Amino acid sequence: MALLMLCASVHAAEPLRVSSQKQSLKILLQAAGELDKLPYPIEFASFAAAAPTAEALAAGAVDIGSLGDAPFVFAAAAGAPLKTVGVIKVNVTPTAVAIVVKEDSPLQGAADLKGRRITTTRGSIGHFLALAALRSAGLHAGDAQFIFLAPGESRTLLANGQADAWSTWDPYTSMVQLEGGTRVLVSGTGLFAGHMLLVANDTAIRDKPAQIADFLRRLARAYDWANAHQAAFSAIQAGYSGLPLEIHERSNRFAQAHRIDVGPTVIDDVQHTADLYREEGVIQAAFEAEQHFDQRFNTSVASPSLSGN
Missing domain, CATH: 3.40.190.10 (Periplasmic binding protein-like II)
Structure with missing residues (x-):
């Protein structure tokens, strides 16, 4: 038993490597206080767009990151060993x-x-x-x-x-x-579902399930905090980006981002994206969306625990 507890403790201490576009997830988590007293290290990487994020995930250079459903399909259809483990839903406004x-x-x-x-x-x-x-x-x-x-x-x-x-x-x-x-x-209203996918590679899902589960819980709380403190969060974002405060205020006011579970609606939406991409020649092979999701981290199920239990 003591040996098992020691192994669990060492395993939990392994860093989770997180990628997002222009450090957006790091800024969010830091602003919400979700990076305080972490039970494991988080190493952040920043990329300018979805394509290099997907490449880093596929290569194992990072463990988890955020992708829109279209770039996720593009990467997974090319054989990248990736699965969606969580979803952030945003309101689709006329200009989102x-x-x-x-x-x-x-x-x-x-x-x-x-x-x-x-x-x-x-x-x-x-x-x-x-x-x-x-x-x-x-x-x-x-x-x-x-x-x-x-x-x-x-x-x-x-x-x-x-x-x-x-x-x-x-x-x-x-x-x-x-x-x-x-x-x-x-x-995009009526054409885009508003799902931002939280994507991990197969190795991270196998080796760091507790870190991933904890990270997703922190991210959900962070988005709730940002929605409740829009003015403060917008000011923090503007301080990092150098963009006018009004741009972040506008985006946050309309988006109202929040975590939802992986489920049939999200999977169907990704399948729709894949079908359109295939019909238009963007991807060549058949794409079964359900095979590229992992529902073990849903809030409705018991996610892996850092305690090793």
Whole structure:
């Protein structure tokens, strides 16, 4: 028994390596006080976009991180050993995920994207939205010209007229709305479910289940804290990002992010994304969404404990 307790203690002390875009999860957890008196170390990594986050997860360089359902499908379909272990739900507002155009653009709806240059990040939620928007107008990927770039480069392309539309997400949508000179052509409302997936690689799920379970509980409490203290949290975010406070206030006010369990609704949504990607040639192989989820960390079940019990 003593040996088992010692092994459990050593195992629990192993660090959990967490990735997020631009340190967003670290900032959230720190602001909410959830990094105080940790029973195990957390090592954070920061990436500018979803693609390098997925690559780091697949390579085992990090254990867990956040991905939209579209980049998760893109990575998992390519053979990355990843599973969704938790879900953060955000409200889908008219500008949370959107295709934006310049204010004086002649484009008036999704049908007008035919033959136009759409810039977005390959495999991102922006890519998914653009495909979904085209499909809503009876069009397909081949009916538009896609230019795949990082968000900052896409923003520049739209501004200088080298792209007709930019399919993107918050905080970029809030940024361009506040700056002016652009308008929403197609909203993600009705096209995007608002799920941010918490994704771990198979090795971490096998070797660090207690750390993952504890981390997900901390993250749920942190989002609850942020929703209850929006002004304070927005100010902390602005201090890190250097962006105007108003951008974070706008994003937090509308998003109301909170943790939900992995379940049929989320799995069906990911399957829908995968089906669209396959039909449009973004991924080639059949994709069974249910195989890429692990429900042992749901709040409705007894998650692994750091005590080893």
